[in-house]
C-alpha cells in the first residue's frame with residue numbers, strides 16, 4: 001500500500017486551515033514558490049499569467065500542485081514548464097524542459113466535477129481496491145494509474161509516451177512532437193494510407209487486450225497523435241484491466257470507434273470481424289520499449 005500513499009498529510013491540514021490565496025505568503029510556500037518561479041516563467045508569462053487569467057492559473061497550479069511540481073524539479077524530472085499544449089476539462093498538458101530535452105507534463109485539475117464520474121473506471125480494478133474515494137486521492141490514483149498503464153504498454157512494445165515520473169496530480173512523460181510543436185491528433189489530419197493505419201491501430205488494441213490484458217477505454221482519433229508517419233496512443237488513465245467487469249463493453253466501444261473512423265475514410269470494414277480479430281488473432285510479441293516494467 002505504501003507506494004500508493006505518497007501524499008503529504010501535513011499539506012491537507014494546511015489546505016483545510018488556510019484561506020484561499022493566503023498561502024503564497026506563508027513562509028514555507030513563499031520560499032518554495034520563489035524557488036520554482038524561474039521554472040514557471042514560461043507559463044507565468046512576461047506580464048504574469050499572460051496566457052490565461054489568474055483564476056485559471058490558480059485552478060491548475062494550486063498549492064498542492066506547486067508542491068508536486070517543486071518536488072519534481074528538485075528530482076530533476078522537470079526544469080522549466082514552458083507553455084500549454086492543450087487545456088482540457090480534466091487536465092492541462094504543458095511542454096516542459098529537462099536536462100535531457102523536452103517532456104510533456106500533464107497536470108490534472110483537482111477541483112473538477114468530471115472526476116466524480118470517473119469512479120466506475122477505478123472501482124472493480126483489483127489493483128486499486130481499498131483506497132479512499134476522497135476526490136483528491138481519486139485524482140492522484142488516476143495519475144498513478146495512467147503511469148502504470150503506460151509502463152505496462154511500453155513493456156509490451158506499444159507506441160505510447162514513455163512515462164517518466166508522477167507525483168500527486170502531475171504526470172511527466174515523453175513529449176510527442178518536434179521543435180515545431182506537439183504532434184497533431186489523428187482527428188486533425190488527413191493521412192495517405194488510412195487502411196494501413198487502421199491495421200496498425202487494430203493490432204494495438206489486440207496486443208493491449210491479449211498481452212497487456214488492458215483495454216484503453218477511450219480509444220479515438222482524439223487520443224492518437226501522429227508523429228513521423230506513425231500513430232502514438234495517449235491518454236490511458238481510464239484504461240482498465242481485463243478483470244474489470246466492464247472491460248468487454250469498453251473493448252467493443254473502442255473497436256467500434258476505430259471501425260467508424262476507417263469507414264469514414266471510405267472503407268467498409270466489418271465490426272464483428274474486427275472484434276474477432278482483436279480477440280482471437282495471434283498477436284506478435286514486440287520488444288519492450290524503455291520505461292516499460
Ligand SMILES: Nc1ncnc2c1ncn2[C@@H]1O[C@H](COP(=O)(O)OP(=O)(O)O)[C@@H](O)[C@H]1O
Nearest residue numbers: 086088090091093104161174175176182234235
Ligand atoms: N505526451 C504528449 N506529447 C505531446 N502532446 C501531448 C502528450 N500528451 C498529451 N498531449 C496533448 O494534450 C492533449 C490532451 O491530452 P490527453 O492525455 O488526451 O488528456 P485529456 O484527458 O485532457 O484528453 C492531447 O490531445 C495532445 O494534444
Ligand SMILES: [Mg+2]
Nearest residue numbers: 222223234235
Ligand atoms: Mg484525451
